[in-house]
Amino acid sequence: MTVTDATTSTAPHAPSASSRRAARGFAPVTPALALVVFVFVLPVLALLLRSVLEPQPGLQNYEAFFASTTYLKVLGNTFLVAGTVTVVTVLLGFPVAWFLAIAPGFWSRLLFAIVILSMWTNLLARTYAWMVLLQRTGIINRTLIDLGLISGPLPLINNLVGVTIGMTYIMLPFMILPLHATIRSIDPTVFQAAALCGASRWQAFTRVMLPLTASGIAAGALMVFVMSLGYFITPALLGGTSNMMLAELIAQLVQSLLDWGLAGAAALILLTITLAIYLVQLRFFGFGQARS
Amino acid sequence: MTFLDIRGVSKSFGNVAAVSDVSLEIARGEFMTFLGPSGSGKSTTLYMIAGFFEPTGGDIRLDGRSILAEPSNRRNIGMVFQRYTLFPHLSVAENVAFPLRVRRRSGAEVSRKVEEMLALVRLERFADRMPAQLSGGQQQRVALARALAYDPPLLLMDEPLSALDKKLREEIQAEIRRIHRETGVTILYVTHDQEEALSLSDRVALFNHGRIEQVGKGRDLYDAPHTRFVAGFVGHSNFLDCTIAARRDVRADIVFPDGSGCADIPLHAAASSGTAARLMIRPDRLQLAAPVPAAGPGIDTTLSDATFIGETFHFAVTTGWGAQVNVRLPAGAPMAHEPVIGERVRLSWNAADARLFAD
Ligand SMILES: Nc1ncnc2c1ncn2[C@@H]1O[C@H](COP(=O)(O)OP(=O)(O)OP(=O)(O)O)[C@@H](O)[C@H]1O
Ligand SMILES: [Mg+2]
Numbered sequence: 007m008t009v010t011d012a013t014t015s016t017a018p019h020a021p022s023a024s025s026r027r028a029a030r031g032f033a034p035v036t037p038a039l040a041l042v043v044f045v046f047v048l049p050v051l052a053l054l055l056r057s058v059l060e061p062q063p064g065l066q067n068y069e070a071f072f073a074s075t076t077y078l079k080v081l082g083n084t085f086l087v088a089g090t091v092t093v094v095t096v097l098l099g100f101p102v103a104w105f106l107a108i109a110p111g112f113w114s115r116l117l118f119a120i121v122i123l124s125m126w127t128n129l130l131a132r133t134y135a136w137m138v139l140l141q142r143t144g145i146i147n148r149t150l151i152d153l154g155l156i157s158g159p160l161p162l163i164n165n166l167v168g169v170t171i172g173m174t175y176i177m178l179p180f181m182i183l184p185l186h187a188t189i190r191s192i193d194p195t196v197f198q199a200a201a202l203c204g205a206s207r208w209q210a211f212t213r214v215m216l217p218l219t220a221s222g223i224a225a226g227a228l229m230v231f232v233m234s235l236g237y238f239i240t241p242a243l244l245g246g247t248s249n250m251m252l253a254e255l256i257a258q259l260v261q262s263l264l265d266w267g268l269a270g271a272a273a274l275i276l277l278t279i280t281l282a283i284y285l286v287q288l289r290f291f292g293f294g295q296a297r298s
Numbered sequence: 299m300t301f302l303d304i305r306g307v308s309k310s311f312g313n314v315a316a317v318s319d320v321s322l323e324i325a326r327g328e329f330m331t332f333l334g335p336s337g338s339g340k341s342t343t344l345y346m347i348a349g350f351f352e353p354t355g356g357d358i359r360l361d362g363r364s365i366l367a368e369p370s371n372r373r374n375i376g377m378v379f380q381r382y383t384l385f386p387h388l389s390v391a392e393n394v395a396f397p398l399r400v401r402r403r404s405g406a407e408v409s410r411k412v413e414e415m416l417a418l419v420r421l422e423r424f425a426d427r428m429p430a431q432l433s434g435g436q437q438q439r440v441a442l443a444r445a446l447a448y449d450p451p452l453l454l455m456d457e458p459l460s461a462l463d464k465k466l467r468e469e470i471q472a473e474i475r476r477i478h479r480e481t482g483v484t485i486l487y488v489t490h491d492q493e494e495a496l497s498l499s500d501r502v503a504l505f506n507h508g509r510i511e512q513v514g515k516g517r518d519l520y521d522a523p524h525t526r527f528v529a530g531f532v533g534h535s536n537f538l539d540c541t542i543a544a545r546r547d548v549r550a551d552i553v554f555p556d557g558s559g560c561a562d563i564p565l566h567a568a569a570s571s572g573t574a575a576r577l578m579i580r581p582d583r584l585q586l587a588a589p590v591p592a593a594g595p596g597i598d599t600t601l602s603d604a605t606f607i608g609e610t611f612h613f614a615v616t617t618g619w620g621a622q623v624n625v626r627l628p629a630g631a632p633m634a635h636e637p638v639i640g641e642r643v644r645l646s647w648n649a650a651d652a653r654l655f656a657d
Contacts (some may be wrong), residue, residue, distance in 0.1 A: 039643055042574070048400075119403045130474075171501050184656055193383065195383045196383050196385060196386075197379075197381070198350055198370070199385075200396070201350075201370040202348055202370050202371070202373070202375060202445075203371075203372070203397035203400060204372075204397050204448065205396075205400045206371055206400070209400045213396070213399075213400070217387040
């Protein structure tokens with residue numbers, strides 16, 4: 007009834023002052039922190055330094071990157087693929103996550119096992135499997151030709167289409183799992199309530215389901231987008247030489263051209279973009295955790 | 299005139315019959331309560347009216363038309379659930395506005411109606427709160443406002459107060475009664491709390507094992523139970539083992555296990571002489587007296603326990619064959635002689651207050 011009982015009821019949701027105070031005594035974790043600084047922060051610092059010091063001090067690496075249409079196109083490809091993969095994983099992942107949450111025990115366990123097993127299977131093996139499926143004489147092209155839907159094989163590999171297909175598959179679990187957790191946390195009676203209130207299925211979806219799962223979608227999308235931006239193996243195997251992604255470019259700059267300066271600049275541009283996206287997400291969705 | 303007509307409705311889950319052949323006619327503006335033990339099919343019946351379950355048999359008619367073909371969202375029925383079902387991402391006002399928004403009512407009408415509904419449940423000051431910032435009782439009042447916002451002719455309530463403590467429950471019960479009076483909405487209310495059922499409703503339908511055992515005013519269920527189950531479920535009662543010695547129409551003479559007997563008890567089942575039966579008497583319809591031979595039905599017993607709890611005396615007496623009988627006497631009533639434990643007392647009652655049920 008009173009304002010005080012309302013504030014206590016919300017207290018568990020917000021981090022309390024005392025838990026923040028407790029976090030200050032971090033002496034016991036110092037070795038771990040040192041390791042994290044050493045392993046994660048130092049290499050980034052080293053790269054930053056090389057990007058502004060090699061071959062001579064200055065910002066010429068960054069100028070070169072942004073002046074080159076080739077590099078900008080690589081950056082564009084990277085965003086295009088990461089964006090497409092993110093959108094497609096949301097569209098495919100949502101129904102799967104929803105099915106996982108509401109399907110009867112056996113079917114949801116089976117589907118869950120498939121999702122998890124595919125995550126645990128070696129990444130290279132899965133990518134090679136897609137090479138087999140997508141090539142000119144692969145199952146997909148042959149089936150489509152046999153069905154008379156196309157006359158010649160579609161170019162599904164060694165281009166951005168192949169990369170997008172392969173990466174969507176790899177990234178799907180990272181969308182399904184957080185989304186599934188969010189959907190599971192919703193009490194299904196709210197949908198019965200919505201129906202009796204007069205909401206059609208579509209209205210219940212747009213006015214109740216989507217708002218309640220927005221945080222899960224955002225968490226999954228951020229994860230997928232950021233991972234896709236820096237992905238290397240799948241683009242390297244399924245992509246073509248003419249349409250590179252940024253990670254491939256960095257590898258080439260380091261391995262073939264030994265241009266550490268430009269590679270460092272490219273890596274830092276990628277890192278900056280990633281952090282910027284993360285901050286935007288934090289601003290709008292908190293930590294992207296499911297509301298409980 | 300019948301407003302909601304439930305005709306021979308059944309529902310099975312696999313081979314479990316949750317509701318079997320339930321028929322009930324409810325008048326417009328009536329407050330009807332479904333009472334019954336857990337698992338007796340109350341919610342299942344309500345959910346069939348709401349459209350969440352499809353009956354495996356029978357028909358449900360609202361205002362003369364079958365509603366079974368309509369999906370839930372077209373039935374225009376209001377419902378308050380046992381669990382808190384406010385939309386967690388919408389404020390109190392937006393929750394109440396939700397049914398109006400999905401009906402695409404104009405902004406002015408929505409805000410007028412939201413104001414009216416929040417006034418009805420006395421939560422005007424909470425319009426901008428989020429559901430998580432409300433107590434359980436407040437959430438259920440908002441749910442009530444949301445269920446009434448679109449003026450449904452029928453309101454279903456499935457144990458809406460069961461998660462609340464007693465004091466709050468009584469407070470909201472009073473509000474529900476007031477809202478029923480003010481809006482004239484027909485209410486179907488589910489509870490397994492008999493006090494709640496008796497205090498709220500015009501009529502009570504008592505469920506047991508997926509069937510309705512008896513429908514009637516609370517008073518009828520208490521005073522004239524048709525079955526042993528009804529007698530046992532509504533109010534307190536004593537059941538005494540006995541045998542039917544002779545039967546005349548709707549009356550019977552009975553013999554207790556110790557050989558003593560009573561004549562002319564109203565009988566409520568087809569039972570022939572010689573069969574076992576149970577005599578039911580409410581604890582507050584019994585009298586205790588000194589063991590002198592008296593006119594009228596009665597048995598000789600021994601007082602085994604006596605407790606004074608303010609407004610009433612609770613006595614427990616033991617019959618000659620070892621059965622225990624509870625007696626409640628108003629503390630204010632004069633007792634010629636207050637018995638002490640171990641003393642022999644004569645237990646007596648008016649013939650009209652006893653009922654006989656076949657086993
Ligand atoms: N979805 C379902 N699937 C299978 N069986 C069900 C389902 N819903 C209810 N039942 C069964 O139907 C019977 C009646 O259940 P119902 O929920 O109607 O009881 P109730 O009277 O509302 O009880 P309570 O007071 O505990 O809410 C029970 O035996 C229950 O196990
Ligand atoms: Mg129930």
